[in-house]
Amino acid sequence: MAQILVVDDSATVRNEVSGFLSNQGFDVATAEDGKDGLDKLKADSGIKLVISDVNMPNMDGLTMVEKIRGEMGNSAVNIIMLTTESDPRMKERGKAAGVKGWIVKPFNGDAVVGGIKKLVG
Amino acid sequence: MGQDELTSKVLIHEVDSDAESKLKAFFTENNLTGLKDSQMNVLDIFNRNTDLGAAFLCETQDSNGIGGLELGKKIHQIRPEIPVFIRMNNPDSNLPDGYEHYFAGSYHIDDEVHLKELVNKHLFNEHYPIPLIRGIQQISQDSFQTAIDNISVTVDPPYLVKDQIIYGELFSLIPLESNWCRGFMMLQTTEAEIKQIISAGKTGLITNVPTFRDVNHILSEVTNMIWGSLKSKFFIEDDSDGKEDYASKIHVPTLVNHQHRFISFGSNEPHLCFRYTVKDNTGEHPDFTIYQKIIFNLSWQPELFKESTQETDDMVSAGELEFF
Numbered sequence: 487m488a489q490i491l492v493v494d495d496s497a498t499v500r501n502e503v504s505g506f507l508s509n510q511g512f513d514v515a516t517a518e519d520g521k522d523g524l525d526k527l528k529a530d531s532g533i534k535l536v537i538s539d540v541n542m543p544n545m546d547g548l549t550m551v552e553k554i555r556g557e558m559g560n561s562a563v564n565i566i567m568l569t570t571e572s573d574p575r576m577k578e579r580g581k582a583a584g585v586k587g588w589i590v591k592p593f594n595g596d597a598v599v600g601g602i603k604k605l606v607g
Numbered sequence: 608m609g610q611d612e613l614t615s616k617v618l619i620h621e622v623d624s625d626a627e628s629k630l631k632a633f634f635t636e637n638n639l640t641g642l643k644d645s646q647m648n649v650l651d652i653f654n655r656n657t658d659l660g661a662a663f664l665c666e667t668q669d670s671n672g673i674g675g676l677e678l679g680k681k682i683h684q685i686r687p688e689i690p691v692f693i694r695m696n697n698p699d700s701n702l703p704d705g706y707e708h709y710f711a712g713s714y715h716i717d718d719e720v721h722l723k724e725l726v727n728k729h730l731f732n733e734h735y736p737i738p739l740i741r742g743i744q745q746i747s748q749d750s751f752q753t754a755i756d757n758i759s760v761t762v763d764p765p766y767l768v769k770d771q772i773i774y775g776e777l778f779s780l781i782p783l784e785s786n787w788c789r790g791f792m793m794l795q796t797t798e799a800e801i802k803q804i805i806s807a808g809k810t811g812l813i814t815n816v817p818t819f820r821d822v823n824h825i826l827s828e829v830t831n832m833i834w835g836s837l838k839s840k841f842f843i844e845d846d847s848d849g850k851e852d853y854a855s856k857i858h859v860p861t862l863v864n865h866q867h868r869f870i871s872f873g874s875n876e877p878h879l880c881f882r883y884t885v886k887d888n889t890g891e892h893p894d895f896t897i898y899q900k901i902i903f904n905l906s907w908q909p910e911l912f913k914e915s916t917q918e919t920d921d922m923v924s925a926g927e928l929e930f931f
């Protein structure tokens with residue numbers, strides 16, 4: 487069972503983020519887009535945190551968040567977006583959908599590991 | 608020449624040395640880089656060079672007996688998007704009947720004002736916001752350095768291109784949408800050098816035997832990073848008036864001709880180009896070039912350009928976690 491699910495269409499980002507988090511002692515799973523992320527989240531009840539990109543093929547990250555909240559409820563899992571998007575309106579949409587935090591790429595693991603630990607518990 | 612001053616590379620085919628000297632001075636004053644055809648046939652130059660902005664010919668026949676009028680006609684046939692200017696010997700001469708279609712204009716070497724008007728009309732006919740030019744350069748350099756470890760990136764001054772020829776072996780395309788313009792960003796590069804960089808473990812990919820798909824991936828990642836930053840800073844979709852944006856529903860086909868390495872976005876306006884040289888700081892891997900072309904082909908209203916001030920108001924830096 488994984489604790490964290492990293493959802494990104496970029497293999498580079500998936501490798502970088504999951505590698506960093508694994509080195510920090512987390513069990514990490516990855517998914518290639520929102521649809522894959524939703525499927526993997528439903529199949530693994532151990533996931534406490536989803537770190538997801540926004541702009542992805544097949545299903546974008548914010549649609550995935552809305553589906554998670556719609557199908558699994560607000561308390562099922564914590565969600566952080568990791569994206570090149572910094573448009574406040576996009577953040578507002580994420581916030582309204584139940585996103586807990588926002589990271590603008592590039593990922594700076596050292597700067598966010600404390601917050602991630604807090605969310606994973 | 609400043610890093611944000613627009614330039615363009617132009618072909619010069621001139622038989623008169625006095626006229627050539629005057630043209631060179633004109634080019635220097637007007638940010639044009641002349642590419643002389645002394646080594647090879649003019650049409651070969653067109654086939655071997657991408658990124659040309661215009662051609663300057665002369666009426667007089669060259670040593671091969673080819674006059675500018677016929678040459679201009681041939682250039683127009685193979686590169687109709689490139690403006691061709693022809694120098695007439697007599698200040699009172701105009702283009703002969705039947706040739707107007709092949710030339711953007713004729714000029715006399717002593718009438719610099721008219722020549723400048725022609726260049727401004729057919730090449731430097733758009734003015735791009737300076738903060739946009741500086742922002743594109745900075746954001747792109749930062750993105751390359753984020754995606755690839757331990758490299759230096761230099762950028763040439765921006766320039767305008769009309770030839771619509773594709774450089775290199777692969778390119779990426781991503782739409783740019785805002786209330787002041789719509790278009791595309793295109794990144795073009797070559798494969799072998801990036802494969803070496805991937806093999807050396809200088810990217811986030813883990814493979815000793817990279818394939819073309821890995822190279823595609825790196826280009827895609829860089830494209831996405833640049834696009835995200837540009838979008839947040841310069842290409843804000845302003846829907847504050849609540850009106851349905853019909854302009855954003857308008858599209859024109861993009862056409863790619865593989866055989867001729869040609870891409871058209873349905874507009875003959877020049878592409879705004881940036882040429883980046885990526886250098887491996889260890890010196891173990893060869894330099895490579897990335898061409899970035901910004902194509903504004905729809906809804907061009909630069910007077911509405913607005914730079915986001917979000918960064919100065921935002922207390923959260925890139926890479927850090929902002930809790931809601």
